[in-house]
Amino acid sequence: MSSEKSLAGCMNAPVLKERGQHEVFCGLTSIIWLHRKMQDAFFLVVGSRTCAHLLQSAAGVMVFAEPRFGTAILEETDLAGMADAQEELERTVEELLSRRTDIKRLFLVGSCPSEVIKLDLATAAEKLSERYFPKVNVINYSGSGIETTFTQGEDACLEAVIRGLEPSNERQLVILGALPDIVHDQMLRLLEQLGLKNVLVLPQVRVDEKVSVGSNTHFICAQPFLGASFEEMVRRGAKPIFAPFPFGANGTTAWLKAICDIFGVSKETFDAVTDAPRRRAEIAIEKVSKILTGRSLFLFPDSQLEIPLARFLNQECGMKLIEVGSPYIHKQLVGPDLQLLPEGIIISEGQDVDKQLDRVFDHMPDLTVCGLGLANPLEAKGLTTKWAIELVFSPIHFYEQAADLASLFARPINRSEKLKIGRVA
Amino acid sequence: MKLSVWTYEGPPHVGAIRVATGMEKVHLVLHAPQGDTYADLLFTMIERRNHRPPVTYTTFQARDLGSDTASLFKKACIEAYERFKPELLLVGASCTAELIQDDPGGLAETLGLPVPVVPLELPSYQRKENFGADETFFQIVKTLSRPLEKTSEITCNLIGPTALGFRHRDDVLEMTKLLNSMGIKVNVSAPYGATPKDIELISQAHFNVLMYPETGEMACRYLERTYSQPFTKTVPIGVGAISDFVKEVSEIVEINASNADTYSQLPWYSASVDSTYLTSKRVFIFGDGTHAMTAARIAKDEIGFEVVGLGCFNRELARPMRKFAATFGLDALISDDYLEVEKHIQAVAPELILGTQMERHIGKRLGIPCAVISAPVHVQDFPARYSPQMGPEGANVIFDTWVHPLVMGLEEHLLTMFREDFEFHDEAGPSHHAAHSPGQKNEPQVTEATDNIAENKIIWLKDAEKELKKIPFFVRGKARKNTEKYAENNGFSEISIETLYEAKAHYAR
Ligand code: SF4
Numbered sequence: 001m002s003s004e005k006s007l008a009g010c011m012n013a014p015v016l017k018e019r020g021q022h023e024v025f026c027g028l029t030s031i032i033w034l035h036r037k038m039q040d041a042f043f044l045v046v047g048s049r050t051c052a053h054l055l056q057s058a059a060g061v062m063v064f065a066e067p068r069f070g071t072a073i074l075e076e077t078d079l080a081g082m083a084d085a086q087e088e089l090e091r092t093v094e095e096l097l098s099r100r101t102d103i104k105r106l107f108l109v110g111s112c113p114s115e116v117i118k119l120d121l122a123t124a125a126e127k128l129s130e131r132y133f134p135k136v137n138v139i140n141y142s143g144s145g146i147e148t149t150f151t152q153g154e155d156a157c158l159e160a161v162i163r164g165l166e167p168s169n170e171r172q173l174v175i176l177g178a179l180p181d182i183v184h185d186q187m188l189r190l191l192e193q194l195g196l197k198n199v200l201v202l203p204q205v206r207v208d209e210k211v212s213v214g215s216n217t218h219f220i221c222a223q224p225f226l227g228a229s230f231e232e233m234v235r236r237g238a239k240p241i242f243a244p245f246p247f248g249a250n251g252t253t254a255w256l257k258a259i260c261d262i263f264g265v266s267k268e269t270f271d272a273v274t275d276a277p278r279r280r281a282e283i284a285i286e287k288v289s290k291i292l293t294g295r296s297l298f299l300f301p302d303s304q305l306e307i308p309l310a311r312f313l314n315q316e317c318g319m320k321l322i323e324v325g326s327p328y329i330h331k332q333l334v335g336p337d338l339q340l341l342p343e344g345i346i347i348s349e350g351q352d353v354d355k356q357l358d359r360v361f362d363h364m365p366d367l368t369v370c371g372l373g374l375a376n377p378l379e380a381k382g383l384t385t386k387w388a389i390e391l392v393f394s395p396i397h398f399y400e401q402a403a404d405l406a407s408l409f410a411r412p413i414n415r416s417e418k419l420k421i422g423r424v425a
Numbered sequence: 426m427k428l429s430v431w432t433y434e435g436p437p438h439v440g441a442i443r444v445a446t447g448m449e450k451v452h453l454v455l456h457a458p459q460g461d462t463y464a465d466l467l468f469t470m471i472e473r474r475n476h477r478p479p480v481t482y483t484t485f486q487a488r489d490l491g492s493d494t495a496s497l498f499k500k501a502c503i504e505a506y507e508r509f510k511p512e513l514l515l516v517g518a519s520c521t522a523e524l525i526q527d528d529p530g531g532l533a534e535t536l537g538l539p540v541p542v543v544p545l546e547l548p549s550y551q552r553k554e555n556f557g558a559d560e561t562f563f564q565i566v567k568t569l570s571r572p573l574e575k576t577s578e579i580t581c582n583l584i585g586p587t588a589l590g591f592r593h594r595d596d597v598l599e600m601t602k603l604l605n606s607m608g609i610k611v612n613v614s615a616p617y618g619a620t621p622k623d624i625e626l627i628s629q630a631h632f633n634v635l636m637y638p639e640t641g642e643m644a645c646r647y648l649e650r651t652y653s654q655p656f657t658k659t660v661p662i663g664v665g666a667i668s669d670f671v672k673e674v675s676e677i678v679e680i681n682a683s684n685a686d687t688y689s690q691l692p693w694y695s696a697s698v699d700s701t702y703l704t705s706k707r708v709f710i711f712g713d714g715t716h717a718m719t720a721a722r723i724a725k726d727e728i729g730f731e732v733v734g735l736g737c738f739n740r741e742l743a744r745p746m747r748k749f750a751a752t753f754g755l756d757a758l759i760s761d762d763y764l765e766v767e768k769h770i771q772a773v774a775p776e777l778i779l780g781t782q783m784e785r786h787i788g789k790r791l792g793i794p795c796a797v798i799s800a801p802v803h804v805q806d807f808p809a810r811y812s813p814q815m816g817p818e819g820a821n822v823i824f825d826t827w828v829h830p831l832v833m834g835l836e837e838h839l840l841t842m843f844r845e846d847f848e849f850h851d852e853a854g855p856s857h858h859a860a861h862s863p864g865q866k867n868e869p870q871v872t873e874a875t876d877n878i879a880e881n882k883i884i885w886l887k888d889a890e891k892e893l894k895k896i897p898f899f900v901r902g903k904a905r906k907n908t909e910k911y912a913e914n915n916g917f918s919e920i921s922i923e924t925l926y927e928a929k930a931h932y933a934r
Contacts, residue, residue, distance in 0.1 A: 020504075021481055021484050022459040025459075025460055026459060026463075029460070029463075048436065048550070049432060049434075050461060050521075050549065051460075052429050052430075053432055054461075056431050056432065057466065067430060069430075070429060071430075073426065073427045075426060075551075078426050079524070079550060085426070089426065095428060096428060113521055116490070116525060117524060145521075146458045146486050146521070354504075371466070373470075375469065375470075377475060377477045379475075380476065
């Protein structure tokens with residue numbers, strides 16, 4: 001961190017762009033946490049049996065109780081004539097809404113099959129919105145695998161929500177990104193202590209939380225994968241705030257500072273509010289991260305959280321980075337984190353999984369962050385892994401979770417050091 | 426269009442992956458978008474496989490559509506061949522690629538690869554996972570098998586086990602032991618564990634053991650037609666079925682079966698007095714056709730349960746299932762809609778469910794114990810220990826597994842005796858289950874199922890309601906339902922303690 005060169009960090013470093021087999025989820029997968037976050041919403045995927053199977057496999061048993069999502073599975077007859085498919089969809093929605101009268105927002109989620117047969121879900125959503133006005137608002141977006149990767153599903157959903165926001169000239173702060181409740185509340189508490197008024201969060205937990213947007217709106221992303229939502233906010237006249245993402249003590253401080261600078265919060269107030277939790281976080285991280293210091297790290301592309309997390313693990317936990325893969329790199333959004341990455345590492349975008357596996361075996365890193373399909377095969381070859389999917393479900397943002405975040409990575413290393421029995425599978 | 430939340434089966438290409446992953450030296454190139462790679466985690470996480478499934482996904486994107494998805498597919502085939510050097514290449518399309526009609530089979534053929542290429546037809550919008558496995562294995566057998574002399578010793582093939590199958594790994598071992606005890610060797614077990622070279626030798630066995638009709642029947646029929654290889658029709662799950670199976674085999678290959686080692690503990694465990702409490706416990710059975718039917722036979726004839734509901738999710742077995750259920754005086758439930766299954770379970774209020782992962786969750790919701798007998802299953806149903814379903818050890822495993830969720834015999838009596846003891850009350854649940862802690866609500870929520878009765882406004886008087894609470898929870902649902910039915914039939918508008926006991930006497934068994 002001391003040399004002059006590292007000021008630019010990896011901002012202008014060459015990015016290894018790969019196109020081969022991707023081993024990632026599609027955007028539908030975001031529904032697994034979005035439907036929990038938006039308590040009056042239902043996500044109706046218009047897709048195939050594969051889409052339904054993906055959702056249940058990725059969800060595992062976590063959400064078996066009353067999931068607010070489902071799949072309208074296209075059948076042979078729907079593919080034959082397009083007029084039928086529209087009617088069928090209306091019938092399915094009617095069936096659903098009569099059973100679930102608590103639903104106020106219905107997302108019609110496009111999939112690969114619905115995109116390929118050009119099923120016009122946008123028009124369908126408009127028609128249905130009119131029909132069920134004002135009880136239910138029907139919104140369309142695509143979570144298809146031919147267009148979106150994993151967390152981009154949340155991005156596409158949020159983008160559609162933003163498109164429908166009322167205009168307003170109010171001076172306000174909007175925060176983008178679905179966060180676990182505990183983190184959400186902590187964040188709002190911090191912002192309130194900092195004296196910020198008119199703080200709104202998207203997506204709304206309930207539709208009656210009114211969020212508007214306009215040229216006096218400043219916004220900041222709490223998640224790095226919200227590129228399209230970012231663009232849509234800008235199109236609506238809102239002004240972006242850039243900062244490293246709020247992971248760890250440094251990330252959280254920088255993120256809050258960027259907001260405070262825009263809203264003219266004094267240094268005294270800022271220090272008074274953040275000093276104690278920051279110090280608490282630093283001490284906690286130090287305890288947990290001992291086992292991480294000096295260890296090498298390889299991140300497979302998964303959620304777009306990779307660059308900010310690499311920043312945290314390198315800068316605050318002392319890990320050595322080998323490769324940081326991301327399904328997509330939105331330079332503006334992750335730029336502040338990218339700048340803080342050390343030079344000489346591999347930054348890759350997209351994927352050719354077989355080649356990437358060759359690289360991981362060349363380097364034999366101490367810790368590999370990867371998807372569920374790869375974790376056990378890598379463990380069986382002697383690597384220690386951390387499943388990436390946990391990072392999008394768990395509370396990992398802001399000061400009080402900083403040490404938890406570090407321990408998510410420390411635990412697998414700890415565990416493999418504890419076990420004295422080999423690992424032949 | 427069909428609204429679905431949870432599905433019993435994945436799409437047909439998942440069946441193809443189960444076959445490819447079960448085999449060795451086979452690779453599948455699947456024309457599919459990136460999200461479809463989720464299928465890998467079924468094998469690496471749920472089944473804890475130590476390697477990736479041998480599948481290359483083309484992961485085409487929107488920008489490739491209409492331009493070069495076909496060349497993407499060809500490139501993926503060539504690279505997959507070069508990297509993995511399989512002895513057999515399977516090619517197919519998932520639901521999305523089926524719509525863009527690139528013809529993977531035709532494309533792969535133009536590449537002139539030095540190994541056999543099997544194109545798969547996997548109609549995603551009509552069929553499901555089991556069909557996909559059945560079809561894939563059939564195509565492999567059709568491509569690779571050739572006429573051979575029968576082996577000099579008596580041999581058979583084990584047909585149907587796949588990756589991600591419910592206890593397939595252990596069933597293969599158990600069947601091998603059973604057949605060996607009869608002096609019969611296993612020629613090939615497939616798809617599970619077989620290489621393409623093994624499949625080439627498939628026709629030299631004297632007969633086939635069709636372990637799982639769901640995934641092996643097409644291949645067995647083909648082998649019978651083409652090489653006059655008969656196949657067994659009995660699936661040896663349960664003591665009665667094992668003995669039928671042994672008889673069937675001894676007739677096919679004309680041997681004396683007296684050496685068959687079929688000894689299982691199940692008959693004695695079932696006969697021993699502690700098991701008396703199992704008598705006529707009401708069970709609901711649901712799963713794939715094969716496992717559900719074998720389970721029903723065991724439940725009725727080997728454990729002494731009363732089967733109050735029976736069905737399967739795979740339409741392919743609807744016909745035999747209906748016929749079989751009729752012998753129990755039941756209408757088979759054929760459905761892949763878990764909400765419908767849940768409704769049925771609520772309506773019959775069983776004391777035990779034998780089902781799949783789905784029914785386990787339904788049971789959890791309704792407070793009804795459940796044992797798993799069929800796919801789809803989750804990670805806990807791939808135990809570390811040897812736990813087959815077939816053969817004598819399978820029967821032992823089944824006895825233990827089914828009885829485990831229930832309150833034990835003596836305990837059941839004590840609960841009835843001390844039903845108001847504050848520590849030893851029924852809501853504490855079976856004493857060997859830590860998870861059932863006092864205070865947890867275990868009462869089956871059968872009240873919802875009796876909605877129509879509630880509409881008739883039959884009122885439970887306070888005393889009667891209190892008395893009902895004293896009945897152990899595992900029969901309380903049934904008692905409530907019977908009493909309401911009795912009241913309704915007799916035109917009562919209220920239920921008193923008197924009515925409760927009149928109903929009890931009326932339904933006494
Ligand atoms: S990649 Fe496409 S077809 Fe596959 S599950 Fe996702 S949306 Fe459905």
